[in-house]
Amino acid sequence: MSQAMFDLLLRGLNETLIMTGVSGALSFLIGLPLALILVTTDRGGIFEAVAVNRILGGIVNALRSVPFIILLVAVIPLTRLLVGSAIGIWAAIVPLTIAAAPYFARVAEVSLREVERPLIDAARSMGATRWTILREVLIPESLPGIVSGFTVTLVTLIGASAMAGAVGAGGLGDIAIRYGYQRFQTEVMVCVVVILIVLVSGMQWIGDWLARRIDHR
Template sequence: MQDLLLEALWQTTLMVGASAAIAVALGLPIALLLYATGSDGLRPTAWVNRPLGLLVNAARSTPFIILMVAIVPFTRLVAGTSIGTGAAIVPLALAATAFLARLFENALREVDKGVIEAARAMGASRLQILLKVLVPEALPGLVAATTVALVSLVGFSAMAGAVGGGGLGDLGIRFGYQRFMPEVMATVVLILILLVQGLQSFGDWLVRSTSHR
């Protein structure tokens, strides 16, 4: 059982880490585009902002378990299968991307407008303002948003495990529930709590380290 727990913990860590990395890499550009094309953005463009916002909202509002089933063909196309840890990363990354895009956009909107106007006055281009002013100024908020997403992904990964994604959720269902081993279920829950607590504590430390205040 110890070996099974270690393997399940590794699978959960892989699912959460890989999907979070993909979500940050995709979510930040989407957030920057939403910010720049918004009504009070650097270049308001309604025909870009509204459809993109609707798409992000649609992905955010879809329950994760339904999203997993709905995109099975896409998962098979990307991962070659719809079962296993690698396959679970696809819906996890998609759900986290939409979630992070909105959180990142909110963090960008919290940046003092005076900083942006000062950059404009010094002749900075829109791209320079986005990448060299907004992102560094919003960094604490971006880190906090990523922490929230990581904690949510731990819960999503447990759901993914319940439908063949592997990880701690799969172990808890197969042994703790189906084989009536409550001690296994309790151990899985304890590990998940410690994992979430560790991620939250590390994220809070990063926020304090990157804060300009």
């Protein structure tokens, strides 16, 4: 492999990490509060508000049902409004976040719902406020599952960022399309696939290790 191609792959890896990292962080900051609202406003929740729960759940489901490649194109006007361009890694972060936030919200919701009801009832009986139950019971007890769910979300984002490369977002996906596919450079395609496998495997291992550490505390 030439030095130029090595530098190109290194740049693509860096762009993929930026897209995944920034959109992943935004997805966490948006998705976790969404999950908490979905759980606590449901029937029997500590902030019961069924109407709010149904409306928010419908919005989350609607966003999750749109295929990413369609969402990528549909939000181009919003992307241009926010970042001033529809191409490049920063433009890709907008649809990546919109796609990943509701996905992570549903994954985190599952973990939050697995918190045993007697723990919540015991906290209530001891006079804990609803916000205290949220901070001291719901989030700590579900944290290992939330970390595992966020890891899955990051892995999904890596695949989505590669797909975004097909429309000029940059990253490893863009390199695979422009050089590996359009210019028939098979070695480039193989290198991109190997890098993605290593990246996903490493991220999954770190996420699983962190979830185990939290669970054993």
